[in-house]
Amino acid sequence: MTMASLVEWAAMGGHGRFVWSAWGVTAVFMVGLALHARLERRQLLRQLKRQARRQTPSPPRGPSHDPDA
Amino acid sequence: MTPTRKRKLLVIVTLVSLAAVAVGLSLYALRANINLFFSPVQIAQGEAPLERSIRAGGMVKVGSVSRDAESLNVAFTVTDYVDDLPVDYQGILPDLFREGQGVVVVGELQDDGRFRADDVLARHDENYMPPEVAQALEDAGYSPADFQAKAAEVGRQQEDDT
Amino acid sequence: MWGLIHKLGSPKWFYQLSARLQPWCWGAAILLLVTGSVWGLFFAPADYQQGNSFRIIYVHVPAAFLAQSVFVTMAVAGLVYMVWKIKVADMAAAAMAPLGAAMTFVALFSGAVWGVPTWGTWWMWDARLTSMLILLFLYIGVIALRGAFGRRDSGARAASVLAMVGVINIPIIKYSVDWWYTLHQPASFTLTARPSMPLEMWLPLLIMVLGFYCFFIALTLMRTRSEILRREAKARWVQALIEEAR
Numbered sequence: 001m002t003m004a005s006l007v008e009w010a011a012m013g014g015h016g017r018f019v020w021s022a023w024g025v026t027a028v029f030m031v032g033l034a035l036h037a038r039l040e041r042r043q044l045l046r047q048l049k050r051q052a053r054r055q056t057p058s059p060p061r062g063p064s065h066d067p068d069a
Numbered sequence: 070m071t072p073t074r075k076r077k078l079l080v081i082v083t084l085v086s087l088a089a090v091a092v093g094l095s096l097y098a099l100r101a102n103i104n105l106f107f108s109p110v111q112i113a114q115g116e117a118p119l120e121r122s123i124r125a126g127g128m129v130k131v132g133s134v135s136r137d138a139e140s141l142n143v144a145f146t147v148t149d150y151v152d153d154l155p156v157d158y159q160g161i162l163p164d165l166f167r168e169g170q171g172v173v174v175v176g177e178l179q180d181d182g183r184f185r186a187d188d189v190l191a192r193h194d195e196n197y198m199p200p201e202v203a204q205a206l207e208d209a210g211y212s213p214a215d216f217q218a219k220a221a222e223v224g225r226q227q228e229d230d231t
Numbered sequence: 232m233w234g235l236i237h238k239l240g241s242p243k244w245f246y247q248l249s250a251r252l253q254p255w256c257w258g259a260a261i262l263l264l265v266t267g268s269v270w271g272l273f274f275a276p277a278d279y280q281q282g283n284s285f286r287i288i289y290v291h292v293p294a295a296f297l298a299q300s301v302f303v304t305m306a307v308a309g310l311v312y313m314v315w316k317i318k319v320a321d322m323a324a325a326a327m328a329p330l331g332a333a334m335t336f337v338a339l340f341s342g343a344v345w346g347v348p349t350w351g352t353w354w355m356w357d358a359r360l361t362s363m364l365i366l367l368f369l370y371i372g373v374i375a376l377r378g379a380f381g382r383r384d385s386g387a388r389a390a391s392v393l394a395m396v397g398v399i400n401i402p403i404i405k406y407s408v409d410w411w412y413t414l415h416q417p418a419s420f421t422l423t424a425r426p427s428m429p430l431e432m433w434l435p436l437l438i439m440v441l442g443f444y445c446f447f448i449a450l451t452l453m454r455t456r457s458e459i460l461r462r463e464a465k466a467r468w469v470q471a472l473i474e475e476a477r
Contacts, residue, residue, distance in 0.1 A: 009273070012283035018348055019286050022341035023272075026290040029333045030446060037453045044457055045476060048464055052473050078314045081395065089399045096403070104412040105357040126412060163351035165280055173355075173414055190351045195419040197285060197428035199276030 106173050109152040112184075119178050125154055126173040126192065134168055147172060147184075158186040165191035240317040242459045243468050249452040256449035263442030270435035278432075287345040289436060292420060293443035295338040298366060299401050301331030301447060305373070306398035309391030319455070321387045322462065324394065325377060326454035330447060332370035339363055342415075350414060358407035359415035362400055369397040 012019045070078075096103065106126035107117040117123055125147055133146035143162065147154045156174050166172060171192030176185045238244045271289035278285035308324035311317055342360070343353040354360065373390045380386035408417045419427045420440075426433040463469050 012286070013277070015282055015284040015348055018284045018344050019272075022287045022344045023268075023290055025340050026294060026337050029337055033330060033333060033450060034446075037450055037457070041453065041457045041460075044460055045473070048460065048469070048473050049476065051464075052470060074314050078310075081310060081313060085395050085399070088396050092399050092403075100411065103358050105355065105414055106412050108412065165349055165351075171416075188351075190355070190414065191349065192414055193280065193349060193416060195416045195427050197278045197281075197288075197419065197432055199429065199432065200279040201276070202429065203279035 108149045109147055109154040110149055112154055112178065113152040117178055119180065122175065122177060122187075124173055124175050125156075125178075125184055126171070127154070129166070129168050129170055129172050131168045147174065154184055155182070156184045156186050156189075158189050160189070162189055163191040165193055167191075170194075240315070240319055242319055242322075242463050243466070245319050246456055246459050249456055253449060253452045253456075256445050256452065260442055260445035260449050263438050263445060267435050267439035267442050271439060275432055275435050281349050284345060284348045287341050288419075289439045291338060291341040291345060292436060293440045294334045294341065295363070296440055297443050297447055298331055298335040298338050298363070299404060300444075301327050301334065302366065302370070302394070303398055303401055305331065306394040309394040312387060313391050313395075318462070319459070321391070322458040323451060323455045324391065325387075326458055327447070327451045328370060328374050328377070328390075330450055332367065332374065334443075335363065335367040335370055339367065355414045357413040357415060358411045359404065359413050362404045362407055366397075366400055366404060369393065369400060373397070 106124035127147040127149040130146040130148040136143045173190040174186040175188040277283045305324045308320040311320040377386040377390035
């Protein structure tokens, strides 16, 4: 397929701005929603991990390991 | 289902049904106003007001379009195959305006029974057709007015073939 | 059957069941959407009258279908929540509302853009367009109501009630072009009637519609699962899940 025929296809017989604005807005919403859902899940898991770590009791303190003691 | 749930379900269904009836009655009462346009029959029966911006709609009568050679004046007839409405318009018609196709005109009904259109909108039907099929129909001698019926027939034939 | 429904009502079971379903839905969605888009934009013929602006149908119709279906699903979920107190139903309803609203906007926008070269206007207050605009406002209302209350279940109940009452708008949208004179034409593509366009035009449309529905299911499953984690964070099975994920 040539560059010229690709440009011709994109022009959509003069209706390019209609076709591409409609398809463009659709794509933006769908991709946006999908990415947002993935991001939301990742952030949530990270947040929950952080909260779980804070609640884990810290390891018991043994005798001090100060070499100068 | 427990009795409480049954009762709750009944309450909800009843309330939604009542709301539906209310909406339905309102729509029925306002049905004349919900119609986007007056049909030629309604205008012929005097249902449309004069000296007010209204809309009329129907099909462009085949053979009725006459354009003035020197100006942008154009006259055509809108029909619903029962009554006709003569329309005068000054301006550029939309691309999809053609005889045998749907149209909506916005403007005022005149005393002499003619409609002065300030705006003309093309109204297309639910049939779609590739250009080759349209060309084949045209070559076979069918006018655009027949296209709609033919498009439906083509669709039917294709379904029978598959 | 009641056993299965009862199981789905359990957040833990829903979470685990949907985990297996999700990748298939996403896969199907991507496959169908890519195939349908390429077919619709490249290979399908243009319309003899509308030319290439006809190709807007391949996003406009699926978006409009989804806008209505999602609202009905949301209303049913609201009913299930109100009557059977199943929390997962409310979580799913909350998850799908933004998608429904987005699809309604996409349908209105793509329709308006399509109207310019075909009708000669981008808007008309006919029954179909007006009722779709009302649908958008109903979605916004449902989303706003859910977040407007201090207590989660108050918001959930208010949103459910609005969804259940608002569902009356759906048959109005659907039959508006049959009941009244409108600018918008009657349906070309329905579940029951034969499409009023040849095969090479409606097949890509069918594929796009299916793709949009798979997208809806996949996205809603993902968002509902996030909501489950959020609300059930203190539960043992969630804690165990987080442990494993470390």
